[in-house]
Amino acid sequence: MKRKKARKWDKRYSKGDHTAESPTNLLKKWHDKIKKGKALDIACGAGKNSLYLAKKGFDVDATDISKKALEIASKRSNKKDLDVNWIKDDFEKTKLPCRYYDLVISTNFYLKRDIPRIEKAIKNKGWFFYKHHLDIENFNIIKGPPKKYRFKPNEIKEDLKNMEIHYYQEIRSSGTSTPIFELVARKE
Numbered sequence: 001m002k003r004k005k006a007r008k009w010d011k012r013y014s015k016g017d018h019t020a021e022s023p024t025n026l027l028k029k030w031h032d033k034i035k036k037g038k039a040l041d042i043a044c045g046a047g048k049n050s051l052y053l054a055k056k057g058f059d060v061d062a063t064d065i066s067k068k069a070l071e072i073a074s075k076r077s078n079k080k081d082l083d084v085n086w087i088k089d090d091f092e093k094t095k096l097p098c099r100y101y102d103l104v105i106s107t108n109f110y111l112k113r114d115i116p117r118i119e120k121a122i123k124n125k126g127w128f129f130y131k132h133h134l135d136i137e138n139f140n141i142i143k144g145p146p147k148k149y150r151f152k153p154n155e156i157k158e159d160l161k162n163m164e165i166h167y168y169q170e171i172r173s174s175g176t177s178t179p180i181f182e183l184v185a186r187k188e
């Protein structure tokens with residue numbers, strides 16, 4: 001099953017899908033509000049957010065199930081002379097250290113069942129940045145994951161048990177191809 005999942009993503013990356021280089025807006029807006037330190041990028045893909053964090057002085061672990069995605073990411077880091085610890089792994093099985101990261105980030109990856117262990121892996125006063133897709137009734141979704149891998153409006157806020165929310169926004173204008181939310185939360 002794990003191999004099948006990895007192969008599906010390898011194929012997409014081989015075709016050039018999901019290889020945009022520009023970091024997520026959330027990161028551009030928020031990175032300088034937080035202290036530089038250890039960061040984890042979950043399901044990092046071709047590394048757009050990991051590389052940005054490394055450039056800004058974070059010490060970055062970046063994990064993804066796709067070998068192809070990590071090859072692209074690693075080539076990019078070599079070219080830019082940036083150091084990132086690229087880790088090939090199935091995040092469902094990844095063992096996370098306790099109270100270790102100053103920042104955990106993930107974009108476009110469904111983390112519903114993983115929130116408790118992510119909260120544990122973040123240091124006290126550490127941060128969680130998360131952007132993902134929403135499931136909104138009657139919205140004509142053109143791209144992104146199927147309904148079962150989307151959050152309902154405000155659902156992620158209920159899932160966070162040990163974090164204070166500093167920013168939460170749902171972006172669902174009719175001009176967008178998929179509704180999303182952006183979240184910035186801090187461990188108490």
Ligand SMILES: C[S@@+](CC[C@H](N)C(=O)[O-])C[C@H]1O[C@@H](n2cnc3c(N)ncnc32)[C@H](O)[C@@H]1O
Binds near residue numbers: 005018091092108
């Ligand atoms: C839509 S892409 C998002 C990539 C990147 N975060 C971005 O925003 O460009 C989803 C990523 O999740 C990875 N992925 C899927 N299942 C995974 C798993 N079980 N463990 C780790 N990574 C996984 C895929 O390989 C892919 O890179």
